[in-house]
Every structure is written in C-alpha cells, then in structure tokens.
Amino acid sequence: MEDKDIYAKELDVAVRVVHMACSLCRRVQERVVSTRGDQVKSKDDDSPVTVADWSVQAAVSWILSTNFGCENVSIVAEEDVQTLSNSESSGLLAAVVNTVNECLGEAPKYGLQSPKRALNTQEILEAISRCNSTGGRTGRHWVLDPVDGTLGFVRGDQYAVALSLLEEGKVVIGVLGCPNYPMKKEWLKYHHRYYETMSKLSPTSDTWEKGCVMYARRGTGKAWMQPLIYGDQKLEWPNSARLLQVSSINDPALATFCEPVEKANSNHSFTAGLANSMGLKKKPLRVYSMVKYAAIARGDAEIFMKFARAGYKEKIWDHAAGVVIVEEAGGVVTDAGGRPLDFSKGVYLEGLDRGIIVCSGPSLHEKIVGAVYASWDSSNL
Structure with missing residues (x-):
C-alpha cells in the first residue's frame, strides 16, 4: 500500500510556489498588455517570451533549491538566459531582477521563505540557468513551464503556470495555476478581457470569480482546486481546496x-x-x-x-x-x-x-x- 505521506513536502512546496508565481504573472500581465514592446522578446523560433517567463523560472528555481538543496534539485524548464544576457536586453534584465525580488519578498504570504537580502543580477541568472536538466527515465526531475500559453498571456487572455515532478520517468505530482480561469464555465468561450469588463458591470460577491490552482498526486484518485488569493490575503492551504471531478457526459x-x-x-x-x-x-x-x-x-x-x-x-x-x-x-x-x-x-x-x-x-x-x-x-x- 502506498505511503499517504509520500511526496507530501514536494506537493506542499509546489502548490505554494505556483500560487506565488501566479501573483507575479498577474502583475506582469497588466504591464505587458499596456506596454507590450518593453516586456516581450522573440526567441529563435519567433515565439514570444516575457519578463514573466524568466521571472517565474528564477523564483521557482530559487524556492525549490532553498527547500530541497541545489545539489538535489534537477529542473527541466523552457527558458534559458541567452536572450536575457544580450547587451541590448539590459532593460529587460533589470525588469526581471526587480520582478523576481518583488515576488520573493512576498514569499512568506504563501508560507515560503524569502531571501535574507535582495538577489543580485548574477544570482538570478544562475537560478534561471540551473533549470537545464533534460529529465529522463532515472532520478527525480521537476518540470516547469513558467508561462504556458505566452501568446494568450501577451494578449491579455488565458495562460497557465505548470509545475510537475517526475520520478523515474513517471509524473507523480502536477500543479497547474490558471490566473484568468473564470469560475463560470460559460465565460471560457469569451476573451478574458470581455469577461472582466462584464463582471465589473455586474459585480457579485463570489470570491471564486476567477483564478485557481489545481493539483494532484499520482495514485490518490483525487485532484483538488483552490482559489487564488488577492490583496493582503494569506494562503490558507489546504483548507481552501475543493475536489475536482470530470464530467459524466458521454454522449x-x-x-x-x-x-x-x-x-x-x-x-x-x-x-x-x-x-x-x-x-x-x-x-x-x-x-x-x-x-x-x-x-x-x-x-x-x-x-x-x-x-x-x-x-x-x-x-x-x-x-x-x-x-x-x-x-x-x-x-x-x-x-x-x-x-x-x-x-x-x-x-x-x-x-x-x-x-x-x-x-x-x-x-x-x-x-x-x-x-x-x-x-x-x-x-x-
């Protein structure tokens, strides 16, 4: 019988860090939508990458390394520091450094440890660069997509922060942060900005209005969802979670x-x-x-x-x-x-x-x- 506490710490840290990353992304998306040119770069394959991509990768890398030890943490992630290290990207790099430190400064709100001092540029580049694993069938590897759906992100629409853990080639933990996910499924068919405008015209008291973190551990037969926290709230986890269940429609x-x-x-x-x-x-x-x-x-x-x-x-x-x-x-x-x-x-x-x-x-x-x-x-x- 599987130990019910297996991966307990890993799941706890993963859920907390994804909540924290979603907060970072919400702030950056507001700036991206209004000043897109300063916040977005194109990679070699012409896909966009933003301040949020690098900042989330750096922050998650730092938190995982702090909690489990740099020598024990292998991270597979999408972004590298090549574009960010170019001389013409100095403004972008400065924005990443500021965003990472702002994010990590709020870590205690999510039950995580903050750095004793602000991280410098080199430390942040190193945190991003540590995410250079290629995974594989042996060992333990964290898998991170700092901003999944960057096109949706820069257009002010849907995106996700995704963190999972592989053990011997199998996915054992998954955490998915969806900052713009509407709690009423009917709104999914509309652009997020339209939903946001309409909800302001007819405000409700529903605290689950938008934004959630979903998570699961392999072998439990259960998946959970929590609302994102806003303002000065603190993360109350796992008390705020509710069970997820797929649809029963088969027609x-x-x-x-x-x-x-x-x-x-x-x-x-x-x-x-x-x-x-x-x-x-x-x-x-x-x-x-x-x-x-x-x-x-x-x-x-x-x-x-x-x-x-x-x-x-x-x-x-x-x-x-x-x-x-x-x-x-x-x-x-x-x-x-x-x-x-x-x-x-x-x-x-x-x-x-x-x-x-x-x-x-x-x-x-x-x-x-x-x-x-x-x-x-x-x-x-």
Missing part, C-alpha cells in the same frame, strides 16, 4: 471539445472532421495553454484533442502537470493510438502516436480513438 452530441488556438502546431481541419464523424455538435472551445486540461479536470469540457502538424514535437512541460490532474480527477489521457504518454525520454514526448486525446471518461475516449483510425488515411497530416 458526443452533448460534449464540449477543446483544442489549441494556434494553427501553427494544431490541425484544426482534421479535428473538425473528427468532430463531425463522431457527432459532436458544439463549436470547438479554442483556449490557450494547459487551461484546456483544467477545463477537462473541472468538468467544464469533455474532450481535448491535439494533432500537431508534421515536424512539430510536443514538449513534456506542455502536458505533464495537466495529465496527472486530469487522470486523478477521473479522466483519460493517451496518444491517438490509445497509449499512455511517455515522459521518460527527455524534453520531448518521443514516440507519440499521431496526437494527444484527453477525455472525461473511457466511453468518449474509445469513440475518438476509433474515429482517428477511421479518418487518418484520408487526412492531410
């Missing part, structure tokens, strides 16, 4: 399905054909980031399908936290061949069979896998 005609917004790494025409062949009636819910996993885990949607175009390789940090949360909430996650996702082969989901299918239950999952096999030969993937 395709009633099901809601999610897919990525971006066409660059997702084939919308193929998923549209699959949806039609399965009898899905509703329009797809196109959402940035791992918020799609959150929607399945919370019962706001039943299906998430992603079929990348040829040449695109899925990274483990885009899926690890979401997978364990959905599975512990009662859902099913596999590749399009019905096999579990393999997180043991480094930074990519190597050997992925065509695409990824996430469902609220086995009945819908079986129908989608069958539809994929029936449709694949005639597709243009």
Whole structure:
C-alpha cells in the first residue's frame, strides 16, 4: 500500500510556489498588455517570451533549491538566459531582477521563505540557468513551464503556470495555476478581457470569480482546486481546496471539445472532421495553454484533442502537470493510438502516436480513438 505521506513536502512546496508565481504573472500581465514592446522578446523560433517567463523560472528555481538543496534539485524548464544576457536586453534584465525580488519578498504570504537580502543580477541568472536538466527515465526531475500559453498571456487572455515532478520517468505530482480561469464555465468561450469588463458591470460577491490552482498526486484518485488569493490575503492551504471531478457526459452530441488556438502546431481541419464523424455538435472551445486540461479536470469540457502538424514535437512541460490532474480527477489521457504518454525520454514526448486525446471518461475516449483510425488515411497530416 502506498505511503499517504509520500511526496507530501514536494506537493506542499509546489502548490505554494505556483500560487506565488501566479501573483507575479498577474502583475506582469497588466504591464505587458499596456506596454507590450518593453516586456516581450522573440526567441529563435519567433515565439514570444516575457519578463514573466524568466521571472517565474528564477523564483521557482530559487524556492525549490532553498527547500530541497541545489545539489538535489534537477529542473527541466523552457527558458534559458541567452536572450536575457544580450547587451541590448539590459532593460529587460533589470525588469526581471526587480520582478523576481518583488515576488520573493512576498514569499512568506504563501508560507515560503524569502531571501535574507535582495538577489543580485548574477544570482538570478544562475537560478534561471540551473533549470537545464533534460529529465529522463532515472532520478527525480521537476518540470516547469513558467508561462504556458505566452501568446494568450501577451494578449491579455488565458495562460497557465505548470509545475510537475517526475520520478523515474513517471509524473507523480502536477500543479497547474490558471490566473484568468473564470469560475463560470460559460465565460471560457469569451476573451478574458470581455469577461472582466462584464463582471465589473455586474459585480457579485463570489470570491471564486476567477483564478485557481489545481493539483494532484499520482495514485490518490483525487485532484483538488483552490482559489487564488488577492490583496493582503494569506494562503490558507489546504483548507481552501475543493475536489475536482470530470464530467459524466458521454454522449458526443452533448460534449464540449477543446483544442489549441494556434494553427501553427494544431490541425484544426482534421479535428473538425473528427468532430463531425463522431457527432459532436458544439463549436470547438479554442483556449490557450494547459487551461484546456483544467477545463477537462473541472468538468467544464469533455474532450481535448491535439494533432500537431508534421515536424512539430510536443514538449513534456506542455502536458505533464495537466495529465496527472486530469487522470486523478477521473479522466483519460493517451496518444491517438490509445497509449499512455511517455515522459521518460527527455524534453520531448518521443514516440507519440499521431496526437494527444484527453477525455472525461473511457466511453468518449474509445469513440475518438476509433474515429482517428477511421479518418487518418484520408487526412492531410
């Protein structure tokens, strides 16, 4: 029988640090939306990276290293310091240093330790650089996506902070922070800014209005959700958590399905054909980031399908936290061949069979896998 206290400290620290990172992201997103040019850079593949990406990575790296020891912490994460270290990026680097220290100064609010003094530039660059592990099938590795869905982030819409723990190639802990996730699922189909404007016009006393952290530990059969804290509140954990449960809908005609917004790494025409062949009636819910996993885990949607175009390789940090949360909430996650996702082969989901299918239950999952096999030969993937 599994020890109920296994990974207890790891989960506790992970939930706290993701709450802290979400607070950082909320502040930076406000600045990004109003002064985008000063806060965003493009990477070699033209994807955007922001002050929040580097700042969250540095802050999470520092907290994990402080709690578990630098020599014991292996972190797989998305960002490096190459762009940040360029001479023309001095203003951006200064913004990262200020943001990290502002964030870590609030650590006690989340039950975490602050540095005894402000971290200097070199210490922050070193914290970012420590996140250079490639993971693998042996040992313990933290997997971090500091801002998942950066396009959504810079557009003032949905994004997520994702932290998970791999043990011997298996995901054992997943924590997903979704700062703009509306508590009323109907709002997910609108741009977050529209939701925010409308909620101000008709304010309610609902403290769960938007923003949450979801988390799960492998093997418990339970996934949890907490509201984000605001203002001078302190994190009351785990008292503020409530259980998550996937939807019980198994009729395709009633099901809601999610897919990525971006066409660059997702084939919308193929998923549209699959949806039609399965009898899905509703329009797809196109959402940035791992918020799609959150929607399945919370019962706001039943299906998430992603079929990348040829040449695109899925990274483990885009899926690890979401997978364990959905599975512990009662859902099913596999590749399009019905096999579990393999997180043991480094930074990519190597050997992925065509695409990824996430469902609220086995009945819908079986129908989608069958539809994929029936449709694949005639597709243009």
